Amino acid sequence: MGVLGPGGLFWALAVRQEHMALSLPSLGHGIGLRNEHFPEFLAGDVPVDWVEAISENFFPAGGRPRAVLEAVRRDKPVVLHGVSLSIGGPDPLDREHLKQLRTLSDWVEPAWMSDHLCWGTHKGRYLHDLLPLPFTEESLKHVVERVQVVQDVLGRQILLENVSSYLTFSDSTLSEWDFLAEVSRRADCGILLDVNNIYVSAQNHGFDAEAYLKGIPVERVGQFHLAGYQDKGTHLLDTHDSPVTDPVWALYQEAVRRFGAVSTLIEWDEHVPPLARLLEESEHARRVEDAVRREAR
Numbered sequence: 001m002g003v004l005g006p007g008g009l010f011w012a013l014a015v016r017q018e019h020m021a022l023s024l025p026s027l028g029h030g031i032g033l034r035n036e037h038f039p040e041f042l043a044g045d046v047p048v049d050w051v052e053a054i055s056e057n058f059f060p061a062g063g064r065p066r067a068v069l070e071a072v073r074r075d076k077p078v079v080l081h082g083v084s085l086s087i088g089g090p091d092p093l094d095r096e097h098l099k100q101l102r103t104l105s106d107w108v109e110p111a112w113m114s115d116h117l118c119w120g121t122h123k124g125r126y127l128h129d130l131l132p133l134p135f136t137e138e139s140l141k142h143v144v145e146r147v148q149v150v151q152d153v154l155g156r157q158i159l160l161e162n163v164s165s166y167l168t169f170s171d172s173t174l175s176e177w178d179f180l181a182e183v184s185r186r187a188d189c190g191i192l193l194d195v196n197n198i199y200v201s202a203q204n205h206g207f208d209a210e211a212y213l214k215g216i217p218v219e220r221v222g223q224f225h226l227a228g229y230q231d232k233g234t235h236l237l238d239t240h241d242s243p244v245t246d247p248v249w250a251l252y253q254e255a256v257r258r259f260g261a262v263s264t265l266i267e268w269d270e271h272v273p274p275l276a277r278l279l280e281e282s283e284h285a286r287r288v289e290d291a292v293r294r295e296a297r
Helices: 035-043 063-075 095-108 137-154 176-187 195-205 209-214 246-259 275-296
Strands: 029-032 050-054 078-081 113-116 119-122 125-131 159-161 190-194 221-226 229-231 236-238 264-266
Touching: 029 275, 035 063, 035 275, 050 063, 063 078, 078 095, 095 137, 137 176, 159 176, 159 221, 176 190, 176 209, 190 195, 195 209, 195 221, 195 229, 195 236, 195 246, 209 246, 221 246, 246 275, 264 275
Parallel strands: 029 050, 029 264, 050 078, 078 113, 113 159, 159 190, 190 221, 221 264
Antiparallel strands: 119 125, 229 236
């Protein structure tokens, strides 16, 4: 690893081991660390197995967010989830962003790190959205090369999350699940499987959500996301502002049947409810998982 002088850019070229096994523990059931719940996290132990923090919210050193995150990480496993890597974007990877990610990772020592399989930057502008990719061989090669660079810089494997989408590209030659699976194999990274996003996109584009699950390699999945959406009549909109719906719970059951006990997080980013309500949702996910495991036994 290398760090240039003061004010310089951090860049790393680690020796890459081919086909590292994805070996992540099942942490149980977690929730996201949101501003609305900072007082409860500072006051004492929140009854949850683990916590996911949005990486970019904690880039500045010091301040209340860092104090909360430090208090949390003393007691519970923490994972870092990014929203602005733009791994499939046309712009060069943001080296300053990667430097800050590495610095945060070294401080937090997260159980793992993740971001989204999408793009969100163009000509130096951040578009504040998670935009879908064309599922082509050219796009696949582009993403794989960039994932490998990111993993070299961070010195660890990352997980990539499937995003909800509302359009498709006529040039696509692969299904979304085949594309995601192939990225994970070629780049030797993990998958954060967002069950809600699968359901939303399946409804919007008319594909089989269970076929998606069957197309994902079991050994690459390290985390699940569950969230709510809004039905707009002509399409479903991924909003993370409401409880998980019954169809998504049913798809989660199928995911547990296929992938086993995988660390599961409830995402609730808008209209954030009281902590007790969020914990109820997380406990419901635990009961669903337990029922599927009992059924399997």
